[in-house]
Amino acid sequence: MSSETQTSSQAGRPGFIWAVPAVLFFGAFAVLPMVAVVYLSFTTYGGLEAPVWAGLDNWKRLTTDPLVVNSLWLSAMLTLLSWLVQTAIALPLGVYLASKGRMRSLLAAFFFVPLLMSGAAIALLWSTLYDPNFGLASIIGPLIGVEDGNFIGNPKLAFYSVLLVIAWQFIPFHTLLYQGAARAVPVSLYEAATIDGAGRFKQFTAITLPQLRDTIVTSSVLMLVGSLAYFEIILILTGGGPGAATRILPLHMYITGFRGFDMGYASVLAVILLVLGTALSLVITKVTGFRKMASQREGL
Amino acid sequence: MFRSRQEKSGSRSQRARRVIPATLAVLAVGALAACGGASSSTDSGAATPGGGDNGGSGAELQLWTLQNEGINGVQQAAVDRFNESSDAQISLSTYVNDPYKTKLQTSIGSANAPDIFYNWGGGNLKAYVDAGRVADLTDALDAAPDIKSKFIPSVLDVATIDGKVYGVPMQAVQPVSFFYNKDVMADAGITEFPATWTELLSVVDQLKAAGVQPIALAGSQGWTELMYLEYILDRVGGPEKFEAIRLNEEGAWKDPAVVKSMEMVQELVDHGAFGSNYAAVSYDNNGSQALLTSGKAAMELMGSWEVTSLNDSFPDFLAAGTLGWADFPVIEGGAGDPGNIVGNPSNFYSVTSDSDDVEAATQFLLTQMASDEYVDALISVGQVPAITGLGERVKVGQFADFNAYAYNLVLDSPTFTQSWDQALAPDLAQTMLLNIQQVFNKQMTPQEFADAMDAAA
Numbered sequence: 001m002s003s004e005t006q007t008s009s010q011a012g013r014p015g016f017i018w019a020v021p022a023v024l025f026f027g028a029f030a031v032l033p034m035v036a037v038v039y040l041s042f043t044t045y046g047g048l049e050a051p052v053w054a055g056l057d058n059w060k061r062l063t064t065d066p067l068v069v070n071s072l073w074l075s076a077m078l079t080l081l082s083w084l085v086q087t088a089i090a091l092p093l094g095v096y097l098a099s100k101g102r103m104r105s106l107l108a109a110f111f112f113v114p115l116l117m118s119g120a121a122i123a124l125l126w127s128t129l130y131d132p133n134f135g136l137a138s139i140i141g142p143l144i145g146v147e148d149g150n151f152i153g154n155p156k157l158a159f160y161s162v163l164l165v166i167a168w169q170f171i172p173f174h175t176l177l178y179q180g181a182a183r184a185v186p187v188s189l190y191e192a193a194t195i196d197g198a199g200r201f202k203q204f205t206a207i208t209l210p211q212l213r214d215t216i217v218t219s220s221v222l223m224l225v226g227s228l229a230y231f232e233i234i235l236i237l238t239g240g241g242p243g244a245a246t247r248i249l250p251l252h253m254y255i256t257g258f259r260g261f262d263m264g265y266a267s268v269l270a271v272i273l274l275v276l277g278t279a280l281s282l283v284i285t286k287v288t289g290f291r292k293m294a295s296q297r298e299g300l
Numbered sequence: 301m302f303r304s305r306q307e308k309s310g311s312r313s314q315r316a317r318r319v320i321p322a323t324l325a326v327l328a329v330g331a332l333a334a335c336g337g338a339s340s341s342t343d344s345g346a347a348t349p350g351g352g353d354n355g356g357s358g359a360e361l362q363l364w365t366l367q368n369e370g371i372n373g374v375q376q377a378a379v380d381r382f383n384e385s386s387d388a389q390i391s392l393s394t395y396v397n398d399p400y401k402t403k404l405q406t407s408i409g410s411a412n413a414p415d416i417f418y419n420w421g422g423g424n425l426k427a428y429v430d431a432g433r434v435a436d437l438t439d440a441l442d443a444a445p446d447i448k449s450k451f452i453p454s455v456l457d458v459a460t461i462d463g464k465v466y467g468v469p470m471q472a473v474q475p476v477s478f479f480y481n482k483d484v485m486a487d488a489g490i491t492e493f494p495a496t497w498t499e500l501l502s503v504v505d506q507l508k509a510a511g512v513q514p515i516a517l518a519g520s521q522g523w524t525e526l527m528y529l530e531y532i533l534d535r536v537g538g539p540e541k542f543e544a545i546r547l548n549e550e551g552a553w554k555d556p557a558v559v560k561s562m563e564m565v566q567e568l569v570d571h572g573a574f575g576s577n578y579a580a581v582s583y584d585n586n587g588s589q590a591l592l593t594s595g596k597a598a599m600e601l602m603g604s605w606e607v608t609s610l611n612d613s614f615p616d617f618l619a620a621g622t623l624g625w626a627d628f629p630v631i632e633g634g635a636g637d638p639g640n641i642v643g644n645p646s647n648f649y650s651v652t653s654d655s656d657d658v659e660a661a662t663q664f665l666l667t668q669m670a671s672d673e674y675v676d677a678l679i680s681v682g683q684v685p686a687i688t689g690l691g692e693r694v695k696v697g698q699f700a701d702f703n704a705y706a707y708n709l710v711l712d713s714p715t716f717t718q719s720w721d722q723a724l725a726p727d728l729a730q731t732m733l734l735n736i737q738q739v740f741n742k743q744m745t746p747q748e749f750a751d752a753m754d755a756a757a
Contacts, residue, residue: 048408243737
């Protein structure tokens with residue numbers, strides 16, 4: 001027995017002790033706050049005095065809060081559209097940048113600039129660009145039928161204006177993921193396909209896409225779960241406005257909790273976000289079979 | 301959120317900066333905020349308890365205030381003067397605006413609570429008073445009538461809750477008034493700023509005919525729009541109408557005067573007073589100020605910090621002397637005194653009831669906040685203190701004329717209504733700001749506004 005355990009640990013299978021730091025960290029910064037937020041959702045808490053048990057009062061408010069359906073809908077749309085738009089751009093771009101060539105590396109350097117900037121800096125930059133009187137919006141607007149440059153102040157356009165900024169921020173990161181993955185595709189596959197007479201498009205759909213499968217899943221999980229919880233750019237750019245036109249669920253939670261100091265109800269919203277986010281990532285990994293961790297390189 | 305909006309001498313608009321700390325605060329504080337919260341505290345005052353042990357009565361007191369390059373030096377000097385002659389020793393800690401609110405909110409009932417704290421008066425202070433955390437200063441002030449009479453009554457009222465005084469004004473008064481571009485007005489043939497609502501509407505038409513946007517409005521931020529409602533309701537129905545709202549009286553939001561005021565707001569919107577794209581304009585990135593200074597718009601309704609803020613961002617405009625200022629117009633047939641004003645009466649220092657030495661902390665406020673040294677030092681950094689009888693003394697420095705205007709405006713005002721978003725409970729204030737934006741954007745009718753606020757209150 002004892003020799004067996006020794007062999008297995010020598011074979012690189014460390015005992016539980018190795019996981020202790022990670023478990024402690026996860027417990028303190030993930031599990032504990034989650035438990036706390038569920039508890040707070042049943043209390044009235046303004047941060048000033050100790051939480052007071054309120055039973056289901058906060059949860060009942062969900063039905064009377066006119067903003068909650070609106071913010072859920074906006075969050076769903078933001079998540080879905082962000083995923084569609086960002087994948088549609090990042091995947092082809094990443095594959096394109098994966099090939100060799102001086103122009104491409106130069107372009108890549110430019111594409112990745114937003115990666116270096118903090119979300120707050122990006123939001124401040126874009127709020128200046130979107131200024132309807134002096135910003136880029138005042139020049140571009142009249143060209144595309146928005147005469148007064150009113151993008152972020154128009155309830156119909158504000159959402160898409162915000163979507164654009166978020167895409168601008170995150171596409172470079174996902175492009176980088178796809179670029180790396182595309183570079184890892186064995187050249188021999190393409191050589192074989194060329195001999196078989198497959199054209200460029202055929203090679204992309206028959207070789208590149210299947211080979212990128214795991215990357216697509218990874219990138220999608222990051223995008224979907226990420227944009228569900230995402231809000232800093234919207235906070236700075238529109239503050240959820242005009243009116244409630246861009247008030248997504250996380251922002252609704254923030255304003256309720258940290259501006260309205262209504263931590264109890266904000267915790268209800270946080271719990272909903274938590275459940276949605278966890279469910280979403282579970283579904284994705286389940287549906288895509290990502291957890292099997294199957295190799296894509298069989299036969300090579 | 302409660303904004304400080306104080307004038308900052310020699311630095312950019314604080315509003316623009318708030319945004320980043322706000323975001324960082326979210327990231328840093330996160331779900332654990334409830335457990336204490338992070339904050340950026342810098343002990344600029346480095347407590348130096350005079351000569352080793354302070355003996356029995358020498359308590360060490362914490363004073364918390366907001367970071368502000370101009371004013372912190374003045375505050376430190378006041379603390380130093382006090383410490384020289386007292387057993388109790390005060391040390392000054394400064395904080396950035398948004399983290400400060402969370403820090404104060406979470407620590408004031410705990411062992412880490414400060415002894416003296418900066419606050420905004422009104423609803424913000426009331427929450428602490430209701431929780432029993434703030435010392436009543438009424439008796440101490442009544443015992444020193446010569447000091448009490450130095451504070452402008454309409455300002456002291458803001459820190460008075462149920463007839464008891466809980467705070468002492470410690471920095472500038474910030475009334476709201478109209479600012480305008482003299483050149484643009486002159487080019488449109490307007491020689492005098494409109495004194496009545498009717499005149500205002502006709503001036504709006506005149507300016508539109510001249511091809512300029514009559515009024516700049518940073519409508520992406522609800523608090524700029526709130527100022528119109530504050531003034532119009534005061535002029536139409538008198539300050540009692542908001543007082544009823546503040547005291548959460550039954551049906552106060554549904555008062556016909558509230559609906560009428562919102563109708564007048566939409567009348568301005570329909571007149572094209574704000575142009576069409578105001579909902580995308582931000583005050584934080586100087587969007588509305590750029591309209592005013594570039595001559596694309598003629599006027600803007602804003603707090604007194606507008607002058608220093610314009611000076612920071614558009615110094616040439618200020619130097620050219622094209623900036624004019626004027627009172628909010630009289631509304632014909634209205635019940636309110638046209639001398640009434642709205643805005644931020646001041647910020648306040650209050651004493652916590654759990655303080656080690658409430659008496660010493662109170663003595664600090666009484667001996668220092670109205671002292672000639674403190675008042676003159678405030679004036680020298682461009683602040684107009686909430687102190688009576690200053691007369692020509694405020695007329696110094698680069699903005700002497702405006703300072704004198706703002707000072708007299710406050711001094712002569714029968715009532716000084718505090719900005720509603722600071723006077724009301726924070727959650728109600730957030731709902732109100734959202735709904736006001738929707739009224740300005742015509743997504744909500746005045747009656748719907750009244751009903752929605754009545755339901756939320």
